[in-house]
Amino acid sequence: MSNKSTPVPAGSAAVAERGSLRLARGVSATWWYTVAALLFFELGIVLATLLVVASSPAQPPVAIAGVGLGGLAWVAATVALLIDYRHRTDSAPLVRWRRQLLPLLLSLAYGVTAGAVCGLWIVGALPLLQSLMLLNWQSGVRVRALLAATGLLVALAVIDANATDVGTAASGWGLLVSFSVILPAMTVASLWWWDVLARLDRARASExxxxxxxxxxxxxxxxxxxxxxxxxxxxxxxxxxxxxxxxxxxxxxxxxxxxxxxxxxxxxxxxxxxxxxxSVPLRDEIANAVDLLRAAGTAAEARVDEDADRAPASVLGPVIRETTTNVLRHGGGHWARLSLVRQAESWRYEISNDAASDTSASDDGSGLDGISRRTAEVGGSVEVQRGKNEFTVVVSVPAVADAVADVTDPGEQR
The missing domain is CATH 1.20.5 (Single alpha-helices involved in coiled-coils or other helix-helix interfaces)
Structure with a gap:
């Protein structure tokens, strides 16, 4: 068999599936929240089943252990089905037998075994019904399957309540019935929400x-x-x-x-x-600077003039990046304030931050000399203000500094 990859058409199912896998990573945190919630409910059902089994004096310890281990196997089977669901595409079949047959069989085996040990129909039906909810149903069909599964579980709960003496395990029985009836609806709602987020993420990536x-x-x-x-x-x-x-x-x-x-x-x-x-708009430059400072643990805030995009970006853009770097290197790391405002025929950029305790009074930061040279070339000025607990850099440049920079930029003179 050749190992060479064969090109596939842009609209093929293989391309769509690879795109689905790639885009889903952008919202992976939401996916794992969904999985954690479903697993919590499933483990709660296994615990409630153990309480019901343990409340019967006729059950040997081996039966209790078997129900517990079987419950863990069922939870693991649903994890496999959830992982497969995450990578699903709309064109995929309802069941991928080669990958999903074993989890379905494990769910069926646990349901039959636990139901026989407990003598409860709802315990026997729930594992398989829950696993069926995780298949690649179409949206309308999934809702009908949910209604059928919920109705069946309610009917089985009524049958078990009438046919079985559950008074000795009232707490475990109530928890078991509540979680069992709610679980399919919670599963479908969670998967629907995930599908919405995945489609939004794919739409964002396509845009x-x-x-x-x-x-x-x-x-x-x-x-x-x-x-x-x-x-x-x-x-x-x-x-x-x-x-x-x-x-x-x-x-x-x-x-x-x-x-x-x-x-x-x-x-x-x-x-x-x-x-x-x-050129990057100065509003975006300052927003990026604030994000960078906040990512480093600094409480940063900014004030930007409404007409900031008219400011000389070729001059102030590098100044904003350099001063932000200096704050990260030499600042105290607790707070920072940035502002860009228009004053008459000039633009004033100011950045203040808390001074580091180990920074000497003469330490201006490695980039201030370069900032001074750059602003001086366009007729601007730089002012450095040192306080006991605060360090401020103020840069003022003419409103027409971009035109001056285009003429004086040595990189353009060839």
């Missing part, structure tokens, strides 16, 4: 992929329009220069100079395009 695809198409279109136009112009200018080379040298040289200017224009346009796609 993200669509947005990324649209962005790639937009980038490709911009690059094509920019480079295609300039390259076509350059090609025509070079062709004309080649034709004029033997007839009019001065005119040919003029066309070569024009081609060189077109190339420089294309280079500048490409740099401007790359800068536009690299």
């Amino acid at each position: 993200s992929r669509l947005a990324a695809t649209q962005e790639r198409l937009r980038v490709a279109t911009d690059v094509h329009d920019l480079q295609g136009h300039h390259l076509q112009v350059v090609a025509l200018q070079l062709e004309l220069a080649e034709r004029l080379m033997t007839k009019d040298t001065d005119a040919a040289l003029e066309q070569l100079r024009a081609a060189r200017a077109s190339v420089a224009e294309a280079q500048q346009g490409t740099r401007d395009l790359a800068l536009r796609f690299r």
